[in-house]
Amino acid sequence: xxxxxxxxxxxxxxxxxxxxxxxxxxxxxxxxxxxxxxxxxxxxxxxxxxxxxxxxxxxxxxxxxxxxxxxxxxxxxxxxxxxxxxxxxxxxxxxxxxxxxxxxxxxxxxxxxxxxxxxxxxxxxxxxxxxxxxxxxxxxxxxxxxxxxxxxxxxxxxxxxxxxxxxxxxxxxxxxxxxxxxxxxxxxxxxxxxxxxxxxxxxxxxxxxxxxxxxxxxxxxxxxxxxxxxxxxxxxxxxxxxxxxxxxxxxxxxxxxxxxxxxxxxxxxxxx
Numbered sequence: 001x002x003x004x005x006x007x008x009x010x011x012x013x014x015x016x017x018x019x020x021x022x023x024x025x026x027x028x029x030x031x032x033x034x035x036x037x038x039x040x041x042x043x044x045x046x047x048x049x050x051x052x053x054x055x056x057x058x059x060x061x062x063x064x065x066x067x068x069x070x071x072x073x074x075x076x077x078x079x080x081x082x083x084x085x086x087x088x089x090x091x092x093x094x095x096x097x098x099x100x101x102x103x104x105x106x107x108x109x110x111x112x113x114x115x116x117x118x119x120x121x122x123x124x125x126x127x128x129x130x131x132x133x134x135x136x137x138x139x140x141x142x143x144x145x146x147x148x149x150x151x152x153x154x155x156x157x158x159x160x161x162x163x164x165x166x167x168x169x170x171x172x173x174x175x176x177x178x179x180x181x182x183x184x185x186x187x188x189x190x191x192x193x194x195x196x197x198x199x200x201x202x203x204x205x206x207x208x209x210x211x212x213x214x215x216x217x218x219x220x221x222x223x224x225x226x227x228x229x230x231x232x233x234x235x236x237x238x239x240x241x242x243x244x245x246x247x248x249x250x251x252x253x254x255x256x257x258x259x260x261x262x263x264x265x266x267x268x269x270x271x272x
Contacts, residue, residue, distance in 0.1 A: 001129035004089045004139040005067035006039050006232070010211065015226040018069070018213070020237035021057065022047035028238055029057040033064035041069040041234065044079070045094050051082060055123075058087040062127055069141065075101055077116075080108040085120055087127045090141030092168050092213075097150040099157035106163035109142040114163050141165045143213060146201055147173035155201060159208035166211030166231065169201055187217035202229055 009016045019037040021029055024047070033040055040061060042054050049057070054070065061068050069090035070083040080091055093105045107115040114137060125132045128139075144158060145151075147170040151158065159167060171189050174197065183191055189198065198214065205212040206229065213232035216222040217240070222233040236244075 001131050001135045001139065004141065005065065006069075006090060006141050007139060009038050010231060015230065016213075016232040017222075018232050018234040019066075020215075020234050022049065022237045022239045023242075024049040024053035024057070026056040026060040030060035030064075032238055033061040033066045037066055039067040039069055039090070039232070041071055041090075041092060042088075043071045043237070044083070045071050045073045047071075047237075051079065051086075054083070055086050058123070058127075062087075075105055075108075077104075077108045080105070081117055081120075084109065084117070084136075084140060085122050085124055087124045089128075089139070090143065090165075092143040092145060094145045094170070095147055095151075095173075096144035096158065097148055098154050099161060102144050102158045102161040102164055105144055106142055106161055109140060110137050110163050137163075143168040143211075145170050148177035150177075152178070152197065152201065155204050156208075159205050159210045164210065166213060167201065167205050168213040168215070168232070169198055170215055171198065172215075174198070187215055188221040199228060 006016050016038045019032050019040045021032060021040055021042045029040070042049060042057055044051065044054060058068050067089045068087060069092060070088040071092040071094065072079050072083055075093050075096065080093070083091060091109055096102050096105060108117060109115060111117045111119065111133070119133060121132050142163065142165045144164060144167050146155065146167045171187050171194070172185050175183055175189060175194050176185065178194065178197060183194070189195055202212045211231040213234065214225045214230045215234045216225060217236060219235050222235045225233045
């Protein structure tokens with residue numbers, strides 16, 4: 001069985017750089033996979049992607065060696081198991097608020113006797129190796145998202161769940177869950193109480209021997225998170241990167257074009 005690049009990075013004491021895919025397109029997934037990320041996550045929760053569209057994206061990423069993960073829409077056994085059978089090296093599950101939900105998540109990800117995952121590695125036995133069933137539980141990564149006040153209150157019990165590799169913080173929902181609409185929505189939190197909450201979650205996870213991931217909007221904030229000790233940091237997503245690059249290109253042209261128009265003196269009026 002092939003080695004999961006995420007766990008390989010962790011074994012070397014390195015932070016995993018994770019990218020995020022929100023567009024349902026195999027070619028854009030292939031492009032992102034070639035940019036040097038350690039892992040890429042296909043977002044089935046908020047992304048513009050369904051399961052049928054995720055399958056060719058997983059196939060397109062294979063040649064790069066990047067570790068593919070899937071954020072599933074919810075804690076639902078069917079889609080979790082299908083994502084793994086399709087070739088995901090890891091699952092990120094949103095809105096895990098209790099130890100019981102964390103246990104249910106692990107059960108969907110792990111084969112018996114640890115869990116209740118049904119055996120049927122349709123594609124992953126090809127992409128990961130014919131002996132996948134024997135070693136999958138040692139390689140597949142299982143993340144529970146901590147995003148609510150309830151999850152924070154139950155954090156000690158959640159991270160004590162056997163078979164759970166780590167927690168993943170969604171700072172936008174965490175901020176909403178802890179403070180309502182007191183602050184702006186989004187990532188890269190600067191409010192002292194939210195930063196304190198993020199670091200608290202990180203510390204509790206590490207004390208329990210679990211990994212911790214954080215969703216970020218910029219490379220600068222992700223670098224700060226890595227300095228804090230986060231084991232996996234996500235930087236933006238394909239939609240935001242495309243939008244920012246396109247906007248910068250248009251703005252630069254407007255600046256150059258308008259500047260050239262102001263300074264130019266046509267010598268042949270009417271020419272084309």
